[in-house]
Amino acid sequence: MTGRVEGKVAFITGAARGQGRSHAVRLAQEGADIIAVDHCGDIDTTNYPMATEADLAETVRLVEALDRRIVASHADVRDVGSLKTAVDAGVAELGRLDIVSANAGILSNGQSHELSEDTWGQMIDINLSGVWRTAKVAIPHLIAGGRGGSIVLTSSVAGLRSYNGVSHYVSAKHGVVGLMKTLAQELAQYSIRVNTVNPTQVDTAMIQNESMYRLFSPDIAEPTREDFGRASGATILLPIEWAESIDVSNAVLFLASDEARYITGVALPVDGGALLL
Amino acid sequence: MTRRLEGKVAFITGAARGQGRSHAVRLAEEGADIIAVDLCGDLAEVPYPLGTAGDLAETVSQVETLGRRIVARQADVRDQPSLDAAVAEGVARLGRLDIVCANAGVNKPAPMLEMTEPTWLDIVDVDLSGVWRTCKAAIPYLLAGGSGGAIVLTSSAAGLKGYANIAHYTAAKHGVVGLMKTLAQELAPHRIRVNTVNPTQVDTPMIMNESMYKLFCPALDAPNREDFAPVSQAMNALPIPWVDARDVSNAVLFLASDEGRYITGVALPVDAGVLIK
Numbered sequence: 001m002t003g004r005v006e007g008k009v010a011f012i013t014g015a016a017r018g019q020g021r022s023h024a025v026r027l028a029q030e031g032a033d034i035i036a037v038d039h040c041g042d043i044d045t046t047n048y049p050m051a052t053e054a055d056l057a058e059t060v061r062l063v064e065a066l067d068r069r070i071v072a073s074h075a076d077v078r079d080v081g082s083l084k085t086a087v088d089a090g091v092a093e094l095g096r097l098d099i100v101s102a103n104a105g106i107l108s109n110g111q112s113h114e115l116s117e118d119t120w121g122q123m124i125d126i127n128l129s130g131v132w133r134t135a136k137v138a139i140p141h142l143i144a145g146g147r148g149g150s151i152v153l154t155s156s157v158a159g160l161r162s163y164n165g166v167s168h169y170v171s172a173k174h175g176v177v178g179l180m181k182t183l184a185q186e187l188a189q190y191s192i193r194v195n196t197v198n199p200t201q202v203d204t205a206m207i208q209n210e211s212m213y214r215l216f217s218p219d220i221a222e223p224t225r226e227d228f229g230r231a232s233g234a235t236i237l238l239p240i241e242w243a244e245s246i247d248v249s250n251a252v253l254f255l256a257s258d259e260a261r262y263i264t265g266v267a268l269p270v271d272g273g274a275l276l277l
Numbered sequence: 278m279t280r281r282l283e284g285k286v287a288f289i290t291g292a293a294r295g296q297g298r299s300h301a302v303r304l305a306e307e308g309a310d311i312i313a314v315d316l317c318g319d320l321a322e323v324p325y326p327l328g329t330a331g332d333l334a335e336t337v338s339q340v341e342t343l344g345r346r347i348v349a350r351q352a353d354v355r356d357q358p359s360l361d362a363a364v365a366e367g368v369a370r371l372g373r374l375d376i377v378c379a380n381a382g383v384n385k386p387a388p389m390l391e392m393t394e395p396t397w398l399d400i401v402d403v404d405l406s407g408v409w410r411t412c413k414a415a416i417p418y419l420l421a422g423g424s425g426g427a428i429v430l431t432s433s434a435a436g437l438k439g440y441a442n443i444a445h446y447t448a449a450k451h452g453v454v455g456l457m458k459t460l461a462q463e464l465a466p467h468r469i470r471v472n473t474v475n476p477t478q479v480d481t482p483m484i485m486n487e488s489m490y491k492l493f494c495p496a497l498d499a500p501n502r503e504d505f506a507p508v509s510q511a512m513n514a515l516p517i518p519w520v521d522a523r524d525v526s527n528a529v530l531f532l533a534s535d536e537g538r539y540i541t542g543v544a545l546p547v548d549a550g551v552l553i554k
Binding site for chain 1: 546
């Protein structure tokens with residue numbers, strides 16, 4: 001059976017681990033080659049470690065084990081030059097570009113009036129402006145290909161509703177939805193579709209850390225993963241604690257594939273019904 | 278490769294032709310058995326011919342050609358006992374129920390002030406109350422199965438924005454979105470997911486008829502499909518006049534499959550960007 005994105009090439013940011021790695025593997029399973037980038041370094045306003053070079057190497061190994069090609073490199077979504085270098089090199093080697101997954105993102109927390117300028121600024125720069133930069137360097141390749149394309153931006157349930165204590169994240173992720181809608185309008189003439197995925201909590205290092213455990217369980221002195229599971233599950237309608245990366249990847253795959261050839265401008269929640277609560 | 282709905286059973290209303298037949302065939306391609314119902318008769322208030330017994334027989338033939346089983350019955354979504362009987366017989370023969378597609382729908386364009394009460398009532402009775410009756414007939418079997426399930430209600434872009442001259446249809450399709458959200462809340466504890474698909478114009482007899490051509494091309498005496506195409510395309514962001522039934526079926530398949538296992542309460546446009554145009 002032919003893969004659902006057979007012969008296509010996908011550019012994925014934040015691909016060293018978590019959702020980004022999962023997207024790379026899922027798209028590769030369905031026949032895509034991958035251009036993977038990651039910052040592979042820590043960020044000074046977050047309270048959890050970022051991905052490493054070894055993580056990115058593991059993504060490469062997993063994709064190659066599926067007999068797909070992958071071009072992986074360091075790039076920082078705050079640095080448009082590094083993104084352009086990565087995507088240009090990837091397209092030169094893999095021959096085309098069809099799919100963009102603007103996935104890289106961070107999370108920190110604090111009451112709005114207590115956020116530092118740096119914490120606010122870095123969040124917007126990575127989670128919103130980084131998405132714009134990712135699209136900016138990729139779109140010329142999609143247009144030049146002349147075959148249309150699919151851009152999937154990673155927003156969040158926090159792109160469609162608010163959460164206490166993460167106003168910078170909520171603002172950035174709302175901004176991603178707005179960016180998606182304008183890009184969908186601008187690029188429809190090229191048959192390039194633009195959509196967001198809007199996940200609830202996903203079981204990755206971005207939320208499975210002490211800082212998030214404390215945010216969700218402020219009344220517990222040393223909250224654990226189990227405490228977090230209960231608190232997280234209470235924000236989700238289905239009887240689950242969180243979603244898995246594969247659930248987001250399956251939504252990305254659907255939106256990226258020709259099965260969704262006429263879906264554009266859509267914010268697709270993968271949220272266990274969190275928006276209904 | 279395992280098919281995406283292997284061993285599941287889907288109940289589909291309005292399955293004689295159009296989107297309903299397309300859903301039956303697409304889900305069967307992925308391994309599902311089908312319980313198909315259709316009115317197989319015309320409605321006094323609907324200005325175009327509806328599906329026939331011959332059409333329903335063709336759906337049966339197409340599903341059986343795929344090596345899947347199908348139980349097809351005449352049933353009217355305005356008549357609860359007819360739906361109850363069809364689902365009961367289908368489940369008795371096929372052994373289970375996992376997926377519900379409340380697809381049956383009709384339309385009759387009319388300016389608000391020229392819209393008669395029988396017209397209003399018929400459209401709302403089929404397009405909204407018929408969806409509720411479909412769910413009412415099916416949900417007990419999903420609950421009894423104890424393994425969750427997926428309900429996909431067919432709303433419309435008209436379930437998310439207003440359209441002139443189809444007040445009844447727009448109201449009914451908005452109502453379907455509201456019904457979906459409440460059902461999603463009620464059924465989440467049982468891992469039964471409920472979502473809508475919200476298509477733009479789809480290439481089926483419901484829109485490919487004289488009354489719709491006149492609605493879209495009021496300046497022409499005898500508009501045809503070719504006259505309708507550019508007017509329809511002008512409403513979409515993507516450069517296409519309408520989507521195919523298959524495109525809606527692919528969205529239904531995604532929502533019905535385990536790839537959408539944590540997606541509930543979502544209105545998914547298949548609308549070529551009509552909502553962001």
